[in-house]
Amino acid sequence: MQIPVIVQTSVLLALSNVFMTFAWYGHLKNFAGKAWWIAALASWSIALFEYLLQVPANRIGYTELSLAQLKIMQEAITLSVFVPFAMFYMREPFKLDYVWAALCLVGAVYFIFRS
Template structure:
Protein backbone atom coordinates (compact mmCIF):
# COMPACT_ATOMS: atom_id res chain seq x y z
CA UNK A 1 0.00 0.00 0.00
CA UNK A 2 2.89 2.35 0.77
CA UNK A 3 4.27 1.78 -2.74
CA UNK A 4 0.93 2.69 -4.34
CA UNK A 5 0.61 5.83 -2.21
CA UNK A 6 4.13 7.01 -3.03
CA UNK A 7 3.70 6.21 -6.74
CA UNK A 8 0.44 8.18 -6.73
CA UNK A 9 2.10 11.20 -5.13
CA UNK A 10 5.01 11.02 -7.56
CA UNK A 11 2.62 10.92 -10.51
CA UNK A 12 0.70 13.94 -9.29
CA UNK A 13 3.95 15.93 -9.25
CA UNK A 14 5.19 14.52 -12.57
CA UNK A 15 1.93 15.24 -14.38
CA UNK A 16 2.05 18.76 -13.00
CA UNK A 17 5.70 19.16 -14.04
CA UNK A 18 4.96 18.05 -17.60
CA UNK A 19 1.62 19.73 -18.26
CA UNK A 20 1.00 22.69 -15.89
CA UNK A 21 2.21 25.22 -18.43
CA UNK A 22 -0.35 24.21 -21.08
CA UNK A 23 -3.06 26.09 -19.17
CA UNK A 24 -2.15 29.76 -19.13
CA UNK A 25 1.60 29.32 -19.37
CA UNK A 26 2.09 29.14 -23.11
CA UNK A 27 3.20 32.78 -23.18
CA UNK A 28 5.93 32.21 -20.58
CA UNK A 29 9.54 31.83 -21.78
CA UNK A 30 10.34 28.18 -22.48
CA UNK A 31 13.58 28.16 -20.48
CA UNK A 32 11.77 29.42 -17.37
CA UNK A 33 9.05 26.80 -17.80
CA UNK A 34 11.73 24.10 -18.07
CA UNK A 35 13.42 25.26 -14.87
CA UNK A 36 10.12 25.33 -12.97
CA UNK A 37 9.23 21.89 -14.32
CA UNK A 38 12.62 20.52 -13.22
CA UNK A 39 11.96 21.82 -9.72
CA UNK A 40 8.56 20.11 -9.64
CA UNK A 41 10.08 16.91 -11.08
CA UNK A 42 12.68 16.87 -8.29
CA UNK A 43 9.84 16.49 -5.79
CA UNK A 44 8.43 13.69 -7.97
CA UNK A 45 11.73 11.81 -7.74
CA UNK A 46 11.66 12.16 -3.95
CA UNK A 47 8.48 10.02 -4.02
CA UNK A 48 9.21 7.73 -6.99
CA UNK A 49 12.61 6.45 -5.90
CA UNK A 50 11.47 5.36 -2.42
CA UNK A 51 8.27 3.90 -3.91
CA UNK A 52 10.28 1.68 -6.23
CA UNK A 53 12.78 0.67 -3.54
CA UNK A 54 10.01 -0.18 -1.06
CA UNK A 55 8.01 -2.08 -3.67
CA UNK A 56 11.05 -4.02 -4.88
CA UNK A 57 12.01 -4.89 -1.29
CA UNK A 58 8.44 -6.12 -0.75
CA UNK A 59 8.77 -8.55 -3.65
CA UNK A 60 7.41 -6.60 -6.59
CA UNK A 61 9.29 -7.14 -9.83
CA UNK A 62 10.59 -4.22 -11.84
CA UNK A 63 7.93 -4.96 -14.46
CA UNK A 64 5.18 -4.90 -11.85
CA UNK A 65 6.43 -1.59 -10.50
CA UNK A 66 6.56 -0.06 -13.98
CA UNK A 67 3.14 -1.19 -15.13
CA UNK A 68 1.56 -0.12 -11.81
CA UNK A 69 3.22 3.28 -12.23
CA UNK A 70 1.83 3.58 -15.76
CA UNK A 71 -1.69 2.71 -14.59
CA UNK A 72 -1.47 5.33 -11.84
CA UNK A 73 -0.04 7.85 -14.32
CA UNK A 74 -2.94 7.35 -16.69
CA UNK A 75 -5.48 7.77 -13.90
CA UNK A 76 -3.75 10.90 -12.55
CA UNK A 77 -3.45 12.34 -16.06
CA UNK A 78 -7.14 11.69 -16.74
CA UNK A 79 -8.12 13.67 -13.67
CA UNK A 80 -5.61 16.45 -14.51
CA UNK A 81 -6.78 16.60 -18.12
CA UNK A 82 -10.39 17.12 -17.10
CA UNK A 83 -9.98 19.16 -13.90
CA UNK A 84 -7.05 21.43 -14.85
CA UNK A 85 -6.95 21.55 -18.64
CA UNK A 86 -10.73 21.38 -19.09
CA UNK A 87 -10.57 18.69 -21.77
CA UNK A 88 -13.46 16.23 -22.09
CA UNK A 89 -13.10 12.56 -21.19
CA UNK A 90 -13.94 10.27 -24.13
CA UNK A 91 -14.56 6.56 -24.41
CA UNK A 92 -11.06 6.24 -25.92
CA UNK A 93 -9.52 7.36 -22.63
CA UNK A 94 -11.53 4.79 -20.71
CA UNK A 95 -10.60 2.06 -23.21
CA UNK A 96 -6.91 2.95 -22.94
CA UNK A 97 -7.13 2.83 -19.16
CA UNK A 98 -8.82 -0.58 -19.34
CA UNK A 99 -5.96 -1.87 -21.51
CA UNK A 100 -3.37 -0.61 -19.02
CA UNK A 101 -5.31 -2.18 -16.15
CA UNK A 102 -5.36 -5.47 -18.07
CA UNK A 103 -1.56 -5.23 -18.34
CA UNK A 104 -1.38 -4.70 -14.57
CA UNK A 105 -3.57 -7.74 -14.06
CA UNK A 106 -1.42 -9.90 -16.31
CA UNK A 107 1.77 -9.00 -14.44
CA UNK A 108 0.23 -9.65 -11.02
CA UNK A 109 -1.47 -12.98 -11.89
CA UNK A 110 -0.10 -15.73 -9.73
CA UNK A 111 1.67 -13.36 -7.35
Protein backbone atom coordinates in the same frame (compact mmCIF):
# COMPACT_ATOMS: atom_id res chain seq x y z
CA MET B 1 0.97 -2.26 12.43
CA GLN B 2 3.13 -2.38 9.29
CA ILE B 3 1.63 -0.91 6.11
CA PRO B 4 1.89 -3.46 3.28
CA VAL B 5 4.62 -2.76 0.74
CA ILE B 6 2.16 -2.59 -2.16
CA VAL B 7 0.13 0.07 -0.33
CA GLN B 8 3.22 2.13 0.55
CA THR B 9 4.43 1.89 -3.04
CA SER B 10 1.04 2.75 -4.55
CA VAL B 11 0.53 5.81 -2.36
CA LEU B 12 4.02 7.15 -2.98
CA LEU B 13 3.71 6.53 -6.73
CA ALA B 14 0.31 8.25 -6.83
CA LEU B 15 1.68 11.32 -5.03
CA SER B 16 4.74 11.25 -7.27
CA ASN B 17 2.49 11.15 -10.32
CA VAL B 18 0.62 14.25 -9.23
CA PHE B 19 3.89 16.18 -9.21
CA MET B 20 5.04 14.52 -12.44
CA THR B 21 1.85 15.41 -14.27
CA PHE B 22 2.05 19.04 -13.20
CA ALA B 23 5.75 19.16 -14.10
CA TRP B 24 5.21 17.65 -17.55
CA TYR B 25 1.95 19.32 -18.55
CA GLY B 26 1.08 22.12 -16.12
CA HIS B 27 3.45 24.54 -17.84
CA LEU B 28 1.28 24.33 -20.98
CA LYS B 29 -1.36 26.27 -19.09
CA ASN B 30 0.65 28.28 -16.55
CA PHE B 31 3.57 29.39 -18.72
CA ALA B 32 1.93 29.51 -22.15
CA GLY B 33 3.32 32.93 -23.09
CA LYS B 34 6.71 32.51 -21.43
CA ALA B 35 10.05 31.44 -22.84
CA TRP B 36 10.61 27.68 -22.94
CA TRP B 37 13.48 27.86 -20.44
CA ILE B 38 11.25 29.50 -17.82
CA ALA B 39 8.75 26.67 -18.23
CA ALA B 40 11.61 24.15 -18.08
CA LEU B 41 12.95 25.63 -14.82
CA ALA B 42 9.48 25.59 -13.29
CA SER B 43 8.95 22.00 -14.45
CA TRP B 44 12.31 20.87 -13.08
CA SER B 45 11.49 22.50 -9.76
CA ILE B 46 8.26 20.52 -9.55
CA ALA B 47 9.93 17.35 -10.81
CA LEU B 48 12.31 17.42 -7.84
CA PHE B 49 9.36 16.60 -5.58
CA GLU B 50 8.31 13.86 -7.96
CA TYR B 51 11.70 12.20 -7.61
CA LEU B 52 11.71 12.61 -3.84
CA LEU B 53 8.60 10.40 -3.79
CA GLN B 54 9.21 8.16 -6.81
CA VAL B 55 12.67 6.93 -5.84
CA PRO B 56 11.63 5.70 -2.37
CA ALA B 57 8.43 4.25 -3.87
CA ASN B 58 10.41 2.10 -6.29
CA ARG B 59 12.99 1.14 -3.67
CA ILE B 60 10.25 0.06 -1.25
CA GLY B 61 8.27 -1.68 -3.97
CA TYR B 62 11.26 -3.56 -5.33
CA THR B 63 11.60 -5.39 -2.01
CA GLU B 64 8.51 -7.46 -2.91
CA LEU B 65 7.55 -6.60 -6.50
CA SER B 66 9.32 -7.32 -9.75
CA LEU B 67 10.58 -4.54 -11.98
CA ALA B 68 7.80 -5.27 -14.49
CA GLN B 69 5.17 -5.10 -11.75
CA LEU B 70 6.51 -1.73 -10.61
CA LYS B 71 6.42 -0.39 -14.17
CA ILE B 72 2.88 -1.56 -14.94
CA MET B 73 1.69 -0.23 -11.57
CA GLN B 74 3.28 3.11 -12.45
CA GLU B 75 1.51 3.22 -15.82
CA ALA B 76 -1.89 2.41 -14.31
CA ILE B 77 -1.43 5.08 -11.65
CA THR B 78 -0.27 7.56 -14.29
CA LEU B 79 -3.50 7.19 -16.25
CA SER B 80 -5.62 7.45 -13.11
CA VAL B 81 -3.88 10.74 -12.23
CA PHE B 82 -3.70 12.09 -15.79
CA VAL B 83 -7.38 11.79 -16.69
CA PRO B 84 -8.67 13.95 -13.79
CA PHE B 85 -5.79 16.39 -14.39
CA ALA B 86 -6.68 16.69 -18.08
CA MET B 87 -10.37 17.13 -17.39
CA PHE B 88 -10.42 19.34 -14.31
CA TYR B 89 -7.19 21.31 -14.50
CA MET B 90 -6.60 21.57 -18.24
CA ARG B 91 -10.34 21.60 -19.08
CA GLU B 92 -10.01 18.87 -21.70
CA PRO B 93 -13.25 17.04 -22.53
CA PHE B 94 -13.71 13.46 -21.38
CA LYS B 95 -12.98 10.96 -24.13
CA LEU B 96 -14.15 7.40 -24.38
CA ASP B 97 -10.57 6.56 -25.34
CA TYR B 98 -9.66 7.06 -21.66
CA VAL B 99 -11.94 4.14 -20.82
CA TRP B 100 -10.42 1.93 -23.51
CA ALA B 101 -6.90 2.83 -22.37
CA ALA B 102 -7.86 2.04 -18.76
CA LEU B 103 -9.23 -1.35 -19.81
CA CYS B 104 -5.99 -2.11 -21.62
CA LEU B 105 -4.07 -1.22 -18.46
CA VAL B 106 -6.34 -3.43 -16.37
CA GLY B 107 -5.35 -6.26 -18.70
CA ALA B 108 -1.68 -5.34 -18.33
CA VAL B 109 -2.01 -5.32 -14.55
CA TYR B 110 -3.73 -8.69 -14.61
CA PHE B 111 -1.09 -10.33 -16.75
CA ILE B 112 1.89 -8.88 -14.88
CA PHE B 113 0.52 -9.68 -11.40
CA ARG B 114 -1.11 -13.06 -12.05
CA SER B 115 1.88 -15.23 -11.22
